Amino acid sequence: DAGVIQSPRHEVTEMGQEVTLRCKPISGHNSLFWYRQTMMRGLELLIYFNNNVPIDDSGMPEDRFSAKMPNASFSTLKIQPSEPRDSAVYFCASSSPLAGTGETQYFGPGTRLLVL
Amino acid sequence: QKEVEQNSGPLSVPEGAIASLNCTYSDRGSQSFFWYRQYSGKSPELIMFIYSNGDKEDGRFTAQLNKASQYVSLLIRDSQPSDSATYLCAVNPPGNLFFGTGTRLTVIP
Numbered sequence: 001d002a003g004v005i006q007s008p009r010h011e012v013t014e015m016g017q018e019v020t021l022r023c024k025p026i027s028g029h030n031s032l033f034w035y036r037q038t039m040m041r042g043l044e045l046l047i048y049f050n051n052n053v054p055i056d057d058s059g060m061p062e063d064r065f066s067a068k069m070p071n072a073s074f075s076t077l078k079i080q081p082s083e084p085r086d087s088a089v090y091f092c093a094s095s096s097p098l099a100g101t102g103e104t105q106y107f108g109p110g111t112r113l114l115v116l
Numbered sequence: 117q118k119e120v121e122q123n124s125g126p127l128s129v130p131e132g133a134i135a136s137l138n139c140t141y142s143d144r145g146s147q148s149f150f151w152y153r154q155y156s157g158k159s160p161e162l163i164m165f166i167y168s169n170g171d172k173e174d175g176r177f178t179a180q181l182n183k184a185s186q187y188v189s190l191l192i193r194d195s196q197p198s199d200s201a202t203y204l205c206a207v208n209p210p211g212n213l214f215f216g217t218g219t220r221l222t223v224i225p
Binding site for chain 2: 091109
């Protein structure tokens with residue numbers, strides 16, 4: 001399997017611009033997670049989907065952030081307008097529940113976002 | 117209080133020694149516990165998971181869980197320089213998953 005695929009791998013943009021991050025989960029996985037990682041705050045869960053439905057978006061920092069999952073093989077995280085404090089590494093992860101083991105998540109390579 | 121707490125380190129151990137990484141969590145309803153390793157500039161990768169009290173061994177790695185004390189640890193035996201990374205503890209209360217901020221481990225040759 002190809003693993004979780006994210007694009008772009010690097011993004012440099014100017015403040016105020018719209019940024020769209022993309023994720024393709026592992027085939028057959030029914031949960032998808034978006035995380036943000038910074039040195040100061042560590043790994044933070046932004047939102048997760050189960051069977052394409054958003055379950056918990058309490059981690060989304062503000063209305064500038066939105067996420068969609070139109071089908072089982074694709075999700076986007078959009079920031080509009082972007083701000084310098086949004087600079088971070090954004091990870092997408094997917095999982096498929098295994099009996100008795102909770103949900104083991106598999107991470108994509110991440111998108112390194114720099115907002116100038 | 118954070119959901120998951122880890123000592124940020126850095127933790128330095130000589131090659132061949134045992135590295136001990138610790139994690140505490142706040143939600144007593146947590147059911148599953150994970151250790152991820154993250155090399156600098158890379159994504160987290162799963163090392164081990166544990167969901168029952170006691171020890172679970174996998175090669176040089178041993179995860180220990182004590183639900184009464186809300187404590188989970190990871191022991192790395194015969195530490196190698198290639199083990200140098202940040203180790204993230206993750207805890208799975210029902211319907212959620214929380215990560216600690218990670219402990220940075222350096223194994224000195």
